[in-house]
Amino acid sequence: MNTKKLLLKSAILLPLSLLFACGSGEKKSENDSSLSDTTSEESLTEDSKSFNYILPSPLQIASIFHRAKLKFDDKLLNKAESVNKYNTEIKLTLNMGVYATDLAYCLLNSQNQLSLSYLKTTRDLADKIGMGSVYNTEALVERFQKNIDNVDTLSDIISTIQTESEAFLEENERRFTALCIFSGAWIEAIYMASKTIETKFNDKIATEISEQHVSLRNLIKLLEEHSESKQPEFNEVLTKLKEINTMFENTAGYKAQPLEEGEEMPLSFQLTPQETNAIGAKVTELRNLVVN
């Protein structure tokens, strides 16, 4: 039997046998299945997400830095027109995250027209990566336009988009896409924060940068559980994220922070101007890789 025929036969028989296995025996509710097959239980008992962690949204990260008085500088944004440069799934999703942070940054700094431009950019990207329905079902862009002077409504629209995007990706089992988006968002936020204090150090912003280390460390753990993270285009990003993680862990403040029992890492720690600039330079290198 040649390979194609074998594949065809397997493709037909396997699903059919599963169908019949599910359909036989007593009638069960939608939530039930047989426990007699221990193999199926074993395969089901382990949650597919064996490591869980709830990542913050780009809006929350931007909000943390905004509260730390991060000044607005439009030169730090990834230009909206650059969106046409991205044509691979990885680039599209990473830059979806970059633009989500840019959008939140503009919004929190009352740059409402610019926010609208970035909202349209993220909608275009969402269309390209199969998430367009999140933006289109409630005409969110149109609602944003109508409420352009009402910051509370705009924030509400953005947080709705972000949470519904997460729900959409979870429902469609696109966890890796969600992680790629978060990677781009995290890189952009740390890039902006570190660039802002590159020449004039700000201790508060540096501490907020250190607080984002916990997200990075957990992001890496989550990414490593996905085989897609090993594809060459993303692996380069992951390698650099790991290098940045090591830089955080080698700082004097991180090493000096005592840990309580059950704690894996400190929530925040002191970063010196030199350490912040070194981490910032590495993040800039990674950001250039993502946006260019």
Place this chain on the structure above:
Amino acid sequence: MRFKLFLIIFIIAFSSIANAQCKSGKIMVKASKAEMKPYNMDAYVDNELIYGKQPKTIETPFTAYSGESYKLIFASDNVPQGISIGIYDKNKRAKTRKELYKYDFKVGDTRAPVFEIKKPGNYYIQFDVPPSDDEKVLKKGCMYTMIGFKENE
């Protein structure tokens, strides 16, 4: 061509069966928006609950950043058997940890009481899933968690 079409149909059919329990995420987010106020809806996670032969524990950490407060909403539309929801200040491996929140989510419940966090730190949400009460039947359900944040005044 027919072969490809056949494969596509089966892949779509089976991918939806494989994770059929957590399909109400967008509905849950929408339904929780009013309750989340004055917090900004920020994060969403779903956990498939599987009631097998053994009890199970699902632990999901999250970080509360300094200068912010958080509200957590737990919701479900299909818990076939009760589960216990807990929030702790340390992970399950720690010998000493404080229970900050506890709710026994029963069959028919759609929401658990909300929980607010005002202190920065790492927190651990824990779902304790009991064994199936019918030893011949593996039951499945889904728990949705929504987290909102707001800046401290």
